[in-house]
Structures are given as structure tokens and as C-alpha cells.
Amino acid sequence: MEDTEGSGRTALITGASSGIGEALAGCFAAGGFALVLVARSADKLDALAATLRAAHGVKVTVQPADLAQPEAARALASALRRKRIAIDVLVNNAGVLEQGAFTGMPPQRHQELIALNVAGLTAMLAHFVPAMQQRGFGRVLNVASIAAFQPVPALATYAATKAYVLSLTESLAEELKGSGVTVTALCPGITATGMLTSAAAANDQLGKLPGFLIGDVNEVAAAGYKACLGGKVIEVPGAMNLVATLAARATPKWLLRRVAGTVTRRAL
Numbered sequence: 001m002e003d004t005e006g007s008g009r010t011a012l013i014t015g016a017s018s019g020i021g022e023a024l025a026g027c028f029a030a031g032g033f034a035l036v037l038v039a040r041s042a043d044k045l046d047a048l049a050a051t052l053r054a055a056h057g058v059k060v061t062v063q064p065a066d067l068a069q070p071e072a073a074r075a076l077a078s079a080l081r082r083k084r085i086a087i088d089v090l091v092n093n094a095g096v097l098e099q100g101a102f103t104g105m106p107p108q109r110h111q112e113l114i115a116l117n118v119a120g121l122t123a124m125l126a127h128f129v130p131a132m133q134q135r136g137f138g139r140v141l142n143v144a145s146i147a148a149f150q151p152v153p154a155l156a157t158y159a160a161t162k163a164y165v166l167s168l169t170e171s172l173a174e175e176l177k178g179s180g181v182t183v184t185a186l187c188p189g190i191t192a193t194g195m196l197t198s199a200a201a202a203n204d205q206l207g208k209l210p211g212f213l214i215g216d217v218n219e220v221a222a223a224g225y226k227a228c229l230g231g232k233v234i235e236v237p238g239a240m241n242l243v244a245t246l247a248a249r250a251t252p253k254w255l256l257r258r259v260a261g262t263v264t265r266r267a268l
Helices: 019-030 042-056 072-082 107-135 156-175 194-202 217-230 239-250 253-267
Strands: 010-014 034-038 060-062 089-092 138-143 181-186
Touching (some): 010 107, 019 042, 019 089, 019 138, 019 217, 072 107, 107 138, 138 156, 156 181, 181 217
Parallel strands (some): 034 060, 089 138
């Protein structure tokens, strides 16, 4: 079976109730994959599941979970084993963003970002990738961000969590080479989702961004879907974002910090 065909395969998508996760669910459903949709909101997942079943005729299982909780990934893996659902594609999209000065955020909020963006994602990998490796086939898509490539004042903790996601993805991609399991990091820039709307409400400067800097959520998801099934390690959708990430990797760290700091101070 070609990797671009989903017949007989099952994709699990976290953070599937909105934004990039919802768009990715549509991509995999259109590709013929059976789906396991995971997010905190059961109502939103049920509505999405009904839409995808009607549009694509695929099997959709809804598994509400809060992956920021320490045992959530283990409980999810156990529930799917009881249902005899094997996961062929794991999409780690669930994540949270918080902007603002580091010292202006409550300590608990930093921990919440780390709990979901880092600990939750790592736990999902730990519970689902070994079975893929044993079967000799698997695809993993970790949703990171272009913020993973450089320091981002006012998004310090968020950017750090995404740098972790990117580093872990690259390490696992090399570690699992030849096993039949590939690991991909999707690194979108600013994307038109509910997360952007919430951020713009907190900082009106974001509402003034030119349209060409804001990615279309369906285009971002399509790029991630293609990269995941093709086994590409890093996918940066959008020409402007790709240029920015290449420049970030080539620029001395001290200069990158100064530029990021200057830009951010003007935006705050």
C-alpha cells in the first residue's frame, strides 16, 4: 500500500476540535483514513465526527481527553487497546499559546504550557510509537512552529516548548530511521485560527499584521498531511516562513536575540 493511501489505516489527531487539528482531520478523512479524534471538548468532537463521516464515509472514534493531565496519554492508549484500535498515524497537534512578558504571567500558566506542549506530547509519543515500531510502520506529525527556530520575547515559554518539539522530532526521525516509522515536524507561522484570534484580542498589534504574513489553515494542514505521509522531517509551510527559518538558522545567536528583542519591544 502506498503511504498516500489511507484505506485500512487509522490516524489519531489531538487538538482536533478546532484550528489546524480540525483541518488535519479533514485531510486524513479525505485520504480515506479512519480517525480517532482527541480534544477536551466532547461536543465539538462529536459534531466534527458527524461531519467527517457524512462527507467521507470513514469511521470516526471520539476520545475526549485533557492531555495536559499526567496520566491522560496512558489512559487514552489503554482505552484504544480495549477497543482494538491500532494507531498508524499519530498527529500531536494539541497545544496552547500564551503571549506577554514572562514576569507578567503567573507561574502556573508557564507550567500549563509545558504540561501540554511538552509533557503531553512526549507522553503520547512514548505510548504510541513503540507499537508502530513493532509493527514496522508508522507516521508521526508533531505540530511545532516557526517560533521553534529563534528566541521570541513575549512568547518565551511557548517558543521554548516548540523548540523542544522540533529537537525531539529531529532526534526521533534519525533514531527511527529504517524502522518503517517516520517523524515529521510541521512548523507553521502565524495562521488564521482561533488561537490567533485570542492572541489578537490580547494584543491589538497582531490585528494589524498584513494578510500575506498570515497563513491559511487549510493550506497549512495540507502541507503537513503531505509531509507526514511522505516522511519529510521538517515542513515549513509558506515561502516567507521558510525564508525566515533559514535565516534564523544562519544568523548568529547574539544578533538573532537583539533583532527579536527590538521587534518585540515595539510590538508590546
